[in-house]
Amino acid sequence: MADTKTRRPSAGAEGRGPAGKLDGFSKEQLHTFLREMLLYRRFEESAEEAYAIGKIGGFCHLHIGQEAVALGFVGPLRKDDYALTAYRDHTQALAKGVDAGAVMAELYGRVGGAVGGKGGSMHIFGADVGFMGGHGIVGGQIPLATGIGWAIRYRGGDQVCVCFMGDAAVNQGAFWESLNMAAIWKLPVIFVVENNQYGMGTAFDRVSALPVVERAGGTGVHAHAVDGQDILATWRLTEQLVSDVRNGAGPQYVDARTYRFKGHSMSDPVSGTYRSKEEVETKKREADPITILRDRLFDADLLTQEEIEKIDGEVREVVDEAARFADESPLPSPEDLYSHAYAEINEHGRLFLDGRER
Amino acid sequence: MANLTYREALNQALAEEMERDESVFLMGEEVAEYDGAYKVSKGLLDRFGDRRVVDTPISELGFAGLGVGAAMVGLRPVIEFMTFNFSFLALDQVINAAAKMYYMSGGQISVPMVFRGPTGAALQLSAQHSQACATWYVHAPGVKVVTPATPADAKGLLKAAIRDQDPVAVMEGELLYNVKGEVPDPEDGDFIVPLGLADVKREGEHVSIITHGPTVHIALMAANKLEKDGIHAEVVDLRSIRPLDVDTILASVRKTNRAVVLEEGWPFAGVGSQIVSIIQDEAFDHLDAPVVRVSQADVPMPYAKNLEQLAKPSADRVIAACNRVLYRS
């Protein structure tokens, strides 16, 4: 849980710029970063609680610790740009503009959910705001992003598509096939590896001879590495890459180095055989993206204790409201079982062969 | 009416749809400069350019998924598999992405696209290049599957598939590309064969042979031979496996009281299993004999010519099956 009260030793004043700014970001912008990341954090904490009391079922992968990646790579996008990711998808959906109540209600499996209770935690969609989904198969979303990039180029648009994936996804064939095609056709796709160092319980260096940043090698896609816990860094890099891609630079690849503070999913341990408790505690202490930003703002005199508490209170209200909305949203009706299986029910023949149409 | 080959009919369908709708594009291995491994896309690159007729790397999973992604934002990709045998590399994108996208996005994102290419055995291509793939695709709710047997059906169904809002697998017969048949002229209007409409390719009252795809021709051969014996077999060409024209199947069985279900694929959980299930469920009281299935032998396709012959469904096996359900021995 992000601590908004205990001040960490100063991180130094190296980033401090002109009065009222930090690394060229305005105080207002910086407060927005803080507010957004706190929203993601509180949202996931609320989901965690709801999961614990059975309001959320199935697989539920929390993004706690990785907020600066979600915000940094989605925040700078336009509404008509696209983002999609794997199954750890709640906060990217929030970042792209899906309503917090709709995301929470989806986790609750309610009709008010982002996809009406059909998808759950792993399948949040918000097509109207360019959030093209949470996808459940490791690497499965990478060809889809490539296709979205293809469509953008086909139509001559200037949008970009940001495709998130976990570090483990780079070992899938879909990854290499997609980067190769994106490169030969110069597709406007930014492939972002949320490198939290573990594919579930397997450390990345045990399954890859090369570090994440080098894995795009051989495809011709430009590779970048960034401190994924530093929102200012991820935001700044994204702004640059989006601009380049809009100008025809072709696909980009980012190794965003981050860390997951929770287990792989709600049903997995935070630490244990694959990583030590000490490692996790140290990271939480030293690499919490929210704490890092807060302290830098404190150091730069761009944030007061009262302000952060006020922000935190406000986002808690948003999250509480989302949880209330989810709680009050009805379960899908039995008729919804068959809705949306096909976009077009053909005039002839039977599409469903379980006797439903008789 | 023009007398076209199955290949030409498909080519015509692609050209017409690309002409009609700017969002339609063709992508696959060897489809552009090489004119298609089976020449289905012959001349399309010259006509529509490399933006819309696109050669891919040999990355079935990648370009199938690319098609799904493009469809998710409104294009109408036609993804050609050099053969559907290779599409197994892409099944994650077909089953987990294309089939389920509309459902798991709660109806937000449809996938209007076509996967097409040849399926089934040709001649002595042995195990990995000789399988009927319809079962794999039709198993997943969300996908539609059509299996044209004639040039006219090939054209009409491919055009309907391209216009459909859902992913449709158009499974062509590898041995059918040179088959000729009458196809309505484009000047006579848009020729569409709607999905989900079976076609009684031959009427008869003694036994129904229900089949789809290349084996329609085997069924017709069998029916011709049976005719000499005084047996009038009805040949029901499903044309579309999903949606499935259950009404036509049942009407035929109710008329003849006997059914032989023929398919090119393997028997276990094959398309025929579903047909038989429907018949026993909905036409039980009309059956005078248990339904008999004819399929490929339940082994991988062998290479040796004689073994391959044994493995494939043949007119003789269909005749034997008909005799069985007719209680003629």
Added chain:
Amino acid sequence: MATKVHMEALSPTMEEGQLVKWLKSEGDTVENGELLAEIETDKATMELVARGAGVLRKILLGEGSTAAVGEVIAVIGEEDEDISALLPATSGKKSEAADKADAAEGSGSKKEDDSDEEPDSEEAADSDEDDASPKKDAAAKKTAEKAEGGSESSDASADDARSASSAASPDGRVKASPLARRLAADEGLELASIQGSGPGGRIVKRDVEKAAQEAPAAAAPGAPSLAPRLSVPDSADDVRDVPLTQMRKTIAKRLVESIGPVPHFFLTIDVDMSRAVAARGRVNALLEGTGVKVSYNDIVLKSTAAALRRHPECNAHWGGDHIRQFNRVHLGVAVAIEDGLITPIIRDAHLKGLAEIATEVRELAGRAREKKLKPEEYTGATFSVSNLGMFGIEEFTAVINPPEAGILAVGALEERAVVVKGEVQVQPRMKITMSCDHRVIDGALGAGFLRTLKAILEEPLTALV
């Protein structure tokens, strides 16, 4: 030395007897010549006496059950004598429950009880075909077992099974294709009576079609089937199942042998329809403007229903081993259609008024001609009426529609000169002939019913009384 007690021939024509009552229990001492049991024969209830002395060791035939003449029905022996050799081979291993079941089955168990010493019982079994079907099943079973059990299970033995007279499998199930079952039901054919030509003797469509063709073309009214086919009663209270007495069984069998499957006899009455004609005029005047018009046939139907209520013994079905009498009257009305005839049913005709019957008959007849009747609309009649009066037929006889026991053939209403109290008068007259199934309705019963019917038609007010 132990003595077997046989079912004895207690009348010259007796082939089997029903055990009414044992007068001794197992364990009782029995003197030679002492009364053992009461047996109902085809003529009367007779006494069976002991032909040996000792203790009644074993009773093999339960009360109410039937055994063929010659069959062992009990054993008399010394108190501690081993009588197992005299008992049916299998009974020693059987539980008491099984014994009871056998006893309840009656003659059905006879096959097993036969011993080599009793060759004539085999003949007895073969000769009475009219009896309960379990016996036939047992025979079929034996044939089938023979075919299947033989170590030379060649095609020949399989063919044996196929050519066995029915498709009954060893478990008694008749094998038939679903279509054949449906067609047989539509034709009113019993599957068990059809020879199957499919694999394993399966009855298939062509077998049913063949059987339907071979069945007598039922040209006369009614009769889709000659086989007893009892409808399921609406409720147990609506029917009374009368067990067949030996006498009734013999009558049934003899009459079938002499006349045909349904032993018909005919009774004709000549009815003065003066009051019925007047009543019809008044009724139709009342119905003016309703679009309903009552015919003479409707009056006959209504009257028949009323009469049947008073003679339930005529409102009955022949059930093979029992007669079923109905309280409710479901009247079949024969309707000529393009290529034959069909008998739609006025259900609960006894509860319906004339206008209702008239309306229903028109409606059913209309749909019958369009061949749009549902099966339940033409099956399950308890009694039928056929009317050829409109064709000018003065009188005729109708063929009974089994399992019904009677049908009325209604002739034309015409004015005829009759002598009344020594004077010649002209009256509207109608002749009605009743065909009776003699197995169910004897002459006096039929006459009684017709007398009631005549009374109602000659004074319609009678129906109100």
